[in-house]
Amino acid sequence: MxxxxxxxxxxxxxxxxxxxxxxxxxxxxxxxxxxxxxxxxxxxxxxxxxxxxxxxxxxxxxxxxxxxxxxxxxxxxxxxxxxxxAMASNGRFGGHIVSGHIDGTGIIKSIRRDSNAVWFEIGTDDFILDGIVEKGSIAIDGISLTVAEIGKKTFKVSIIPHTLDVTVLGSKKIGDKVNLENDVIGKYVKKYLT
Known part of the structure; x- marks a missing residue:
């Protein structure tokens, strides 16, 4: 984990x-x-x-x-x-539960600066979008992030400067492929309800 x-x-x-x-x-x-x-x-x-x-x-x-x-x-x-x-049992839990078993990939559709933040819009498949909730968690290339907005074929996250500096997101461009992992708790709830 x-x-x-x-x-x-x-x-x-x-x-x-x-x-x-x-x-x-x-x-x-x-x-x-x-x-x-x-x-x-x-x-x-x-x-x-x-x-x-x-x-x-x-x-x-x-x-x-x-x-x-x-x-x-x-x-x-x-x-x-x-x-x-992998998380040590005595460590801090700073992000969210991430299994490392991605659900699929997405493509960066747009990158837009907004003051000190940068918005990334990611296009992906419906089955991944169906598992995303606004203000919920998603892992993009293994980075724990909060979903800011969901569209019909895309979702958006807003990234702070620190995250851009210490992860691969700072070097990503429009058209790049990224790994996506939906929130594992949400996946279990969805499976149980269906």
Missing amino acids: FTGIVEELGKVQRVSRGSREQRIIISCKSILEDIHLGDSIAVNGVCLTVVEYNTVGFSADVMNETFSRSSLGTLTSGSKVNLER
Whole structure:
């Protein structure tokens, strides 16, 4: 389980997609302070398992399913990624419950500055929009955010400068693909009611 509070911006060193191995290698610093084989790390909101690590980064195996259903398939050497270790039971819960199992992807439709905030409008599929509530939580590339507005085919979030500075959202452009995870409690309520 994660909280959606990004700990560090990592950098993709290599993405290998062969017939025998599909792996992503990421350089980072602070999350290496407490990392072990088998640990879960959210990479742009996608829960991956550490299979190797050293003093400059870690590696994780990635399945075809994960590449095709997330934005990880668009990553290349040099891409920046949001990183978060699984929540420690004695840690603060600063965001919301994030599983690291994304529901799908969205496309950035517009980016608009509003004083010190920046509005992002994200287009996505109906089944994801159906699980979003205004003023509720959503994880975009693993970042815990509050939904500010919902339209027929899009939703909007308003981002503060700090979040832009410490996450990949600060470098995103119109047309970029992002990973989306609806609020897990809302998903269970929706499933129960149907």
